[in-house]
Amino acid sequence: MSTAAQSPRPAWKRCLHASPILLPIYVLMAVVVLVLPFFSVEEYSIIEHTTSELAAQGAPHAWIMNLVFVGLGVATVLDGWPRLSGLCFHRITLLIFGLALVGNAIFQHAPIPADAPVSAGEDEWHSNLSGLAGMSFIAFATATFFAGVAGRERLLGPVVAAFAGLMSVLIFRAPGYAGVWQRLLFGVAFAWLILFFSLRATAPAADRKSTEERAS
Secondary structure (H helix, E strand, O other): OOOOOOOOOOHHHHHHHHOOOHHHHHHHHHHHHHHHHHHOOOOOOOOOOOHHHHOOOOOOOHHHHHHHHHHHHHHHHHHHHHHHOOOHHHHHHHHHHHHHHHHHHHOOOOOOOOOOOOOHHHHHHHHHHHHHHHHHHHHHHHHHHHHOOOOHHHHHHHHHHHHHHHHHHHHHHOHHHHHHHHHHHHHHHHHHHHHHHHHHHHOOHHHHHHHHHHHO
């Protein structure tokens, strides 16, 4: 007696299965970066100021955004590591990315008010770690073309890497909209990571082995 074929799980369930830690933190991040600005310093503008400035030294409720940074960094590594079996370069760049995000929470951005006390050294560390996070993410996303998933989805990584590079440039070239550029960058980057982990988790073993052999 034949049985009806099981219908595939909805996409959000596949993503939750592949990223059980990162997906909830991603949703939390979306809420925090849009709501917390209304409870930050008076000068804070969601258009002009970044999430780093939301978590700046001495900023009201900065600990919330800093916890999000830590959560994103830790969750990315914990959820991504099992999906990258046999892909040494990808694991290294993902680990650097995650650690740099955690470092951003430890070493905080300079405060927005000009008269607020500031640790210039801490701000410099934050800037360097932000650059490291950006470079490692772009390297990771680009490399997924060579050792990611089969099919058209392989193109997504390099496209996201190019988008991340463009947003990073715009943050410095059009700083009046830095808050918009960075929020777009975070939204797209982590949404893609969740999707990529899902694709790696559901890809046939033969496809994963093929991509791993190309990476070696």
